[in-house]
Amino acid sequence: MIFDDVGSYPLPVGVRRKWVEEALSRNLDDERLRSVVEDAFRQKVRAGVELPNYPQFQNMISQFLDPIMDSSRWEAPMLIKEGEAKIPEIELLEGVARECEERGEKLKLRICVTGPIELYYYKFGASLYMDVLLNIAESLNRFVKWSVERAESLNMEVKAVSLDEPSLGINPRIREEGIVDALEAASKFARLRKIDVQIHLHSPLLYKHVLDVEGISVIGVESAADPSSLNLIDKRDLERYDKFLRVGIARTDILNMAAEYNERHDTNVFKDPDGIAKVINLYNSPEEVKARLEKAYSVFNDRIKYVGPDCGLGTFPSQEAAFLLLKNTADGVRQFRAELKD
Numbered sequence: 001m002i003f004d005d006v007g008s009y010p011l012p013v014g015v016r017r018k019w020v021e022e023a024l025s026r027n028l029d030d031e032r033l034r035s036v037v038e039d040a041f042r043q044k045v046r047a048g049v050e051l052p053n054y055p056q057f058q059n060m061i062s063q064f065l066d067p068i069m070d071s072s073r074w075e076a077p078m079l080i081k082e083g084e085a086k087i088p089e090i091e092l093l094e095g096v097a098r099e100c101e102e103r104g105e106k107l108k109l110r111i112c113v114t115g116p117i118e119l120y121y122y123k124f125g126a127s128l129y130m131d132v133l134l135n136i137a138e139s140l141n142r143f144v145k146w147s148v149e150r151a152e153s154l155n156m157e158v159k160a161v162s163l164d165e166p167s168l169g170i171n172p173r174i175r176e177e178g179i180v181d182a183l184e185a186a187s188k189f190a191r192l193r194k195i196d197v198q199i200h201l202h203s204p205l206l207y208k209h210v211l212d213v214e215g216i217s218v219i220g221v222e223s224a225a226d227p228s229s230l231n232l233i234d235k236r237d238l239e240r241y242d243k244f245l246r247v248g249i250a251r252t253d254i255l256n257m258a259a260e261y262n263e264r265h266d267t268n269v270f271k272d273p274d275g276i277a278k279v280i281n282l283y284n285s286p287e288e289v290k291a292r293l294e295k296a297y298s299v300f301n302d303r304i305k306y307v308g309p310d311c312g313l314g315t316f317p318s319q320e321a322a323f324l325l326l327k328n329t330a331d332g333v334r335q336f337r338a339e340l341k342d
Contacts, residue, residue: 001304001305001306001307001333002050002051002160002293002305002306002307003048003049003050003051003307003308003329003330004049004052004053004110004160004163004246004306004307004308005044005049005052005308005309005312005313005326006053006112006200006252006308006309006310006311006312006313007053007054007055007056007110007112007162007164008055008057008060008311008312008313008314008315009043009044009055009056009057009312009313009314009319009322010054010316010317010318010319010321010322011036011041011057011319012036012039012040012319013110013318015036017057017058017059017146020033020057020058020300021035021057021058021059021062022099024057024080024088024328025091026033028088028091028092031074032111034091034095034160035092036057036091036098037054037055037057037089037092038056038092038093038095040055040057040319041055041093041096042096043319043322043323044324046323047323047326047327047330048326048327048329048331049305049308049326049327049329049330049332051108051109051159051160052110052143053109053110053111053112053257054089054090054093054109054110054111054112056112056312056314057089057314060114060164060171061114061118061119061122061230062141063114064113064114064119064139064265065114065119065122065123066110067080067085067121068084068136068139069123070084072272075134076135077135077208078132078135078136078139079135079138079139080139080142080143081142082142082145082146083108083140083146083207085142085143085145085146086143086146086147086150086273087111087113087143087146087147090111090147090151090154090156091149091150091154093107093109093128093154093156094154097113097155097156098155100155103154104140104305106155106156107155107156107157108156108157108159109151109156109157109158109159110158110159110160110161110162110336111144111148111151111158111160111161111162112161112162112163112164112200113140113143113144113161113162113163113164113186113197114140114163114164114187115140115159115163115164115165115168115182115183115186115199116133116136116140116163116182116185117133117165117167117168117174117179117182117183118138118164118165118168119136119140119167120132120133120136120169120182121167121171121173121174121292124333125173125262126173128175128177128283130177130178130181133178133181133182134178134182134185136182137181137182137183137184137185138185138186138187140186141186141187141188142183142189142206143187144161144186144187144189144190144239145189145192147276148161148190148193148195149190154182158195158197159195159196160195160196160197160218160306161187161190161195161196161197161198161200161202161221162197162199163183163186163187163197163198163199163200163216164200165183165199165200165201166200166201166202167202168199168201168202168203168206169201169202169203169204169205169207170202170203170205171208174248176206176209179206179209180209180213182201183210183213183215183313184213184214184215186215187213187216188215190215191214191215195253196217196218196305197215197216197217197218198216198217198218198219198246198306199216199219199220200212200220200311201219201220201221201222201245202222202311203222203227203229204219204221204230204232204233205232206222207219207232207233208237210243211237211240211241211243212241213267215280216243217244218243218244218245218246218305218306219233219238219242219244219245219246220246220248220306221222221233221245221246221247221248222248222310222312223248223292223296224249224250224251224252224284224292224309224310224313225248225251225252225253225256225310226250226272227292227295230247230296230299231271233245233300233327235299235300235301235303235316238300238303239303243303243305244304244305244306244321245296245300245303245304245305245306246304246305246306246307246308247290247293247296247300247304247306247307248294248307248308248309248310248311249292249299249307249308249309249326249329249332250284250289250308250309250310250325250329250332251278251283251284251309251310252309252310252311252312252313252315252316252325253310253311254276254279254315254316254317254321257279257280257282257283258270258275258276258279260283261275261278261282261283276316276317276318276321277321277324278322279309280321280324280325280328281324281328284325284328284329285328285332285333286328286329286335287330287332287335288332289329289333290329290332290333290335290336291330291340293307293332293333293336294336297336297340307327307333308329309329311323313326314326
């Protein structure tokens, strides 16, 4: 199994998201921007993440929906031209890739794109127009294609692609019609390149629909905060359809954890300089992480292919807090592997 992360990460002190989003859209030669992206990526690697996602500092909806909705970039309505479907953060990792090359290594990378179902229902609501949905899905496929090919040109290798579908199984407006076709279209290029395609779900209620999507090989389950989520997955389904799991083994709902800690200890962690670290070390100690992984492994065994935090860390109050969470997760995974060998 591989330890990866979902993508988002806190910005350093003094840097605002609006500035990053504007800089990414207008000037990739900005050395401050490059430093922000590279430093966050290096932090993930130092913490022990084995397959780090590019640091996602942009809004997960607007990052993809804004260019898709820009008619000046269209090949057809909501179908973005191939040369316009870019994830600029990948360009900014060129320096890190060179460092890996100097060590005789190749930078291995995970990329995430917001899924077609999420984008469609955010923009158009419950009225389903299949031609629009499929054009959005093909646009996302082009983002993946550009990212994989651009990474290769910079001596990086994309090892996994994630389609992020947080509302699937939660939003009652989402119809089941069209889900399989849209996910198949969005994952087409990665499947042809034999790259693992994960689907990141906040609820596995509709996971059986994903079983029919040939392009998706890994189903992500946020199971650290809600271990009962794994009860909804039948290992026999995974074996029958040759699917694997990405299991969440570290909680990322930082505000809920802080509230639970405050209630338990009758305190306010936000008034304590070390408060957030105490929260992380209580709810996501290496021992807690290992215990979650042990429980999941006892049920699903080798059907678990990826493990990591439940979700992105963009809501964490600092990069130091996010780093601690990732380091504790890496330590827990190492402890689990060591005991598995004994």
